[in-house]
Amino acid sequence: MKTKLRARLIIWLAILLPLFLLFFSLSLGTYPISLSQVLKTIAAPFFSSLEVPQSLSAIIFHIRLPRLLLALLIGASLSVSGASLQAIFKNPLINEYILGLSSGAAFGAALSLVFLGQNFPPQLAAFIFGVLAVGGVLIIAGQSETHLITLILTGVIMTAFFSALLSLVEFFASPYALQSLFFWLMGNLSLATWKDILLAGPLMVLGVVILTLLRWRMNVLSMGDEQVKALGINLRREKIIVILAATLATAAATSVAGIIGWVGLIVPHLVRMAIGPDNRWVIPLSASVGGGFLILADDLTRTIAAFEIPIGIFTSLVGIPLFIVLLKKTQRVWL
């Protein structure tokens, strides 16, 4: 009974936390809007008696809401992908960045933005090169894929390879394209539009939904390969499905906001510390905490300085020290 009550509490917290942060964050920004004004503006389309200045609803619906929704989706995507990859690679240090997925996806998106123009959606290019990067890492690391050091080194190599390709794209890009590319690569939400949400949102949602459905299975997949086989699971097939879904979500996120590192590592870690390693809870809670975390991070990048800090830089600056603390604290015992 006690565990049931606790479970219910966690579920409500998980649903309400990002919604609360989202609502609260709508009031933050260069142009101050009070919470009651936010509430009024959101309610206005439903109640004709409420009158709200045009400028207010423009700021909230066209600037802040798409940006915050995108932050929510990206935070959820990166965190759920991270948690899933950590489970199937049996290693809590793994994330999309270490596996080379982020840089592959970033290269794909950049390639498409600079050279392929409007005809080729950057999401597709990001996905293709994301898959190529992870696939390459897995093929090179081969049988030793459970061996952390080989896997990480291969990831480093793959990241270096795609970074070089990315530099090549930058080298050939026109000064104008280079500027926007550079801005985007640092991890940026400031240009978020409804179009981004429409294009990348469904892909992120699809990836996250697939991974969430597979959440209990990931407990089993986190066992040693031979055990997984002996438990009657088609290891190869299910691993590939998880990798593809994680790549889809991450690539879609990268295609609209550049590389936002460390979220996929920090958030699942925090969730596991709070509620234990059972992926039935870790995966959905990573979605909610990850979404909330990125909204919060976005709030801070907009408010702590006179200028806006790109969110990718911010998450790295905050995430790395936090990760070092976690590493020291947990030592070798992983939650």
Place this chain on the structure above:
Amino acid sequence: MKIKIKELNFNYPNFYLHVPELTFEKAQVASIVGPNGAGKTTLLKCLSGIFTLPPQTVWINGLDLASLKGAKRARLISYVPQELSSIFNYTVLDFVLMGRAAFLNPLSLPSQTDRKLAHEALAYIGMADYAQGSLFELSSGERRLVLIARALAQQAQILYLDEPTTFLDPKHEIEVLDLIKKLSRDKGKTIIITLHNLEMALEYSDFIVFLKQGQVVAAGEPIQILNESLLEKVYDLKIQIVDWNGKKFLVKKNI
């Protein structure tokens, strides 16, 4: 369930396992013994489907093992590895629940029935109170038992256990072996284990297989096949068999 092997050949670089013919009877405990590197674990992994064999090599109640894929196989056979190795610190119950994977489609969560079976498995091994405890807090004896509980939750009629007693103190060793015996007697499970402790193998097995360098040296009922020259042949060691109150003890011969 009856397990039949015919012309099993398995190669590693520098290693060759060959079993021309061997039958394990229903509801018996069989032990595979032999020196390190004899191929005991390899044989067990071949039988469990972890290593893939060509068709028409192993039959389970007349069914070809090679035709049994994934979940279908796991409902018949469960394999208990030597060590419980988990990177994540799951609760004991969550770990045992994983034994239900073969009965669940990839998108579903364990049901109440699955949880009930996991609890029952834990109760059977005498660890009902440990359900909410975490894996990393268990002693090595308890870890061995929890592995067996997971195999029980899998509800397979065939159990393979790879060195279930290694690194255990005598008390836990006997506890685990008693449990294995009980599973074959009470639940009619066909059980094959690999063992290093020969005295225990003699005491607890209905059937024993001696392996050396990938070859079957002898197989049969322990009392019938055991003699000093066999032991010398398998282990390159002069061993004297001492009978005491119907039990057999092995003593190194002083020459």
